[in-house]
Amino acid sequence: MARARFDIRSQPGFGTIALFTFALLYLPIVTLVVYAFNASDSLSSWGGFSLHWFAAAAQNQAVQDAAWRSLIIAASAATMATIAATMAAIATTRTPPYPGLGFKYAFINLPLMVPEIVTAVALLIVFARVKVWTGYSGLGYLILAHTAFCIPFAYLPIRARLEGMDQSLERAAADLYAPPWQVFRRVTLPLLRPGIIAGFMLAFVISLDDVVISEFVKSGGQDTLPTYMLGQLRRAVTPEINAIAAAFLALSVVLVTIFFFINRKEA
């Protein structure tokens, strides 16, 4: 039978490959989550349903500290990155094109392409020196480092939103006696909000998730949740790790869902 057109879904093996891909993506996560509810302290044999490990993780002071630290870093870094990214996006979209503008776009997005380990080592060296000079060794370094690598992530959705915005709206506001700051506050900012929220959420999740840079930049006793988990894996592994990971996953899913609904309502 001659086919009217090529249909990839009817090719041999398509279903198998699709199934395999989904299994690869989700089976490990499902296993991890399931074993978080394991009553026994084994990662491989099922000993009945229990919330024991969640309770253990919640009562573990080190986990609490790491989680709290992660949230503080993510919230501060995402806030600063979003502010910087918003300003960068306005500066690069609300200007007539000039030579070098394309270079600036690339310059803002380049950190996405730089291998994270390179950034991490570079920050380690610089901050080590700064720590000696200033004597300060608080969370500031982690926040600063996270802010830096979150900026391009926050920039992307904000710039996309600004470019999609009808510029005659801002012109209309200026025409109706709004000086530049009022144009921004009364028109640009409200219309940009979904983009800013998207940028913030993205930066927040990226920061929350980071291991490599945090591992290099943190001082002693500054574990974030991911670096704490990494540290635990080197020692005795109990389903407590599963419980932490499952809770972490739940938080991410909730954040992404919130972001999705805010965006759909406002876009």
Added chain:
Amino acid sequence: MPEPAAVPDTRIAVECRGIVKQFGEGPNALRALDDVSVAIREKEFFTLLGPSGCGKTTLLRMIAGFEYPTEGSIRLHGEDIAGLPPFKRPINTVFQSYALFPHLTVWENVAFGLQMLGRPKAEIAARVAEMLKLVHMEELAQRRTDQISGGQGQRVALARALAPAPKVLLLDEPLSALDYKLRKEMQIELKRMQSETGITFIFVTHDQEEALTMSDRIAVMSKGKVLQIGTPWDIYDKPAERFVADFIGETNFLATTLLGIEAGIARVRLPSGVEMSATLAEGYVPSGAATLVVRPEHARVVPAGGPTADQPSGQLSGTVENVVYFGTDTHIHVRLDEGFTFMVRQQNSRSQSCGVTVGERVGIVIAPDAAQVLRD
């Protein structure tokens, strides 16, 4: 058609002098406006008319403050405003896309300008109510702007721009998105609002019919230049250049030889050898050849070999090529013996048809004073 009464107040509201706008540099430079000068009178309905790309919108944006001239000055009631940003100019704009703020209600849109001017709350409320009443939108005040129709959006855009009582209102093809019937209604509405508010309107359009019906005066633009400024009557009946005559309404051009000029009246000879007289366009510089313009409704078709003797204004002859019925009138296309086509527009009457058939030999009588020599 009688000449309309002179504009009541002839003081100048906006004066653009020697405006040049150049985009780009060097050999790729584009002159969007090339030495444009217009003076718009107070309380006038002034139209910038021309095809897309003629520079009319650029000029409007310059008066609004969204573009700055490369050369030249813009004066508002004598004060040079060319360097002022838009928010410092007492001029408001109705945008082609309306540009209503989507996150605000109709009421908030109309109040925006007054709020930015820092007017007291009570005054804003009263003024917004007055404006919404002017555009018949009182009932939809609390609607979001994405919940109203295109025609209603148009009214809100007008109310928003009129609310701060600007000295000049700029309208950038505001009716182009509306369907035919709504557009006709809005044309009348706009004229009403202009006379009620007494604000100077500067209107941009590429629609010559719209320009003729609404304007006190029209500036016809092409390729960054102003070709002619005048009343609709001037522009239609005394076009100075071929472009103006061609762009406004339908018209016939006849290539003739200039025989002489006497007391402002030219004597010309058609290729057929027939001689006739014609008025001269303003600023005409005599040369050997002269292009004659004749509006289709200023000529009529007569049976061939008709009474030439008592029609001294000249006569053409040819064969009827096409007869097109338009309801109110009929267009008769006649292929002249000289080879080109001449169109005659004849008013229809109920009792009889236009009386000619395709292929028939006819003569064309041009009404006295109907022919004009163009400037080019």
